[in-house]
Amino acid sequence: MAATEAPGGVAAVDRALAILAAVEARNEPSTLAEIAQVTGFYKSTILRLLGSLEGSGYVMRLRDGRYGLGASAFRLGLAYERQNPLRWHVLPVLNDLVENGTESSSFHVLHGPGTRMCLFRVNSRHSTLDRVEAGSILPLDRGAAGRVLLAYSGDAGSTHASLREAGYALSRGERDPLCAALAAPVFGPSGAITGALSLSGPSERFTPSNVEHMRTLLIAAAAQLTQSLGGASRKAG
Template sequence: MTDNTAGKQEGVAAVDRAFQILGALAQRPEPSSLADLARDTGFYKSTILRLCASLEGAGYLTRLQDGHYVLGGSALRLGLAYERQSPLRQHVVPVLQDLVAKGTESASFHIRHGKAERLCLFRVNSNHSTLDRVEAGAVLPLDKGAAGRILRTYGTPKGDLAPVALSRGERDPSCAGLAAPVFGPAGLIGAVSLSGPNDRFTEQAVTRMQELLLAATAQLSLALGGLRSNIKSG
């Protein structure tokens, strides 16, 4: 291996580690200590300190006076740029709001996030007093939950392409969820899910929510340029 190749690999590894540090910061609701970041990433503290110095210089994180770290202004700038460039929010959020207004459980929109996880991009809480614990920005396992099942099966050529997935107690024993796919011109974009306490997912409630969910995802897919051959409505 040449010195040039080794240098490139080291550079890629450093970028990967920096992204993992940013991801760990984004996951915590409060500022992270050096020990928190070491525990969350598995990196040596010396490695974290070196990468944090570079990230701080670029504005992606800030070191507080007490030594804790938070995301910096450049992270906000990227988020705002994503909002400007992506048409998803203007199409997805009104659909989620409409589902909740019709009496469904809490509505969320999920996309794949790496090989084994999914990201909740948008969330509208139901009007019920008790809710499942999911927030926009949460990273969840791809192998658990109705939305995860949709994202997995529609991302696999030989998957069982059921139009709706129902899960009970997979991620949280007390919760249940329904999910259906959303398509764009190039195929699957994400999944809309309805989730809440399991005891409210009666057979009658599931039937009603499934009809509303299929109609909503069909409407959303058409708005995002999905092919009619992929879209199934209630």
């Protein structure tokens, strides 16, 4: 699928970022052909922009000709860790949920027009888990966390009124047919949604009694996290 340019952006910058995102998305280094397939760009365009990305250290060319992330990407990640206070607030909440016997806890944020990112994740104590990791890019229109982010986005309209009224979402088999999830919104000081707090795992463990128990813990945790971030819960409407 061809990458798209951001409205009002600089075309060369948008293309370079799309190439960087294509390299980042894979679990192993990428060939030129693989980058071209993901971005939809001509190989000549990719090679020209890869030269700039290599020069700035964000991409490195390996001996076998494939491309991987460079040291500047690592430094950028470390800088993000230093400057992002969310970790200090979110991780204790995720750990507390799991310690209270919930399924795996995660915090998701908007990533793109149709995607979300799992920013933080704490696995449950169960032996079987759903396949979500910190850094995973997931669809925005499937799964409880995605639906929560959509419900409180600026252009949600009345489509998600019932979810906003309930204050949480429950999904079964939307993203993975064997998994289920609960999610609730977390708000920041401006009143805009900061992220979605979620609990996810195999559907078989989402029995009515477990769902009710986890829902109570989740909504309380989301309210606690909203308060610690200086936000206020939004009323349905």
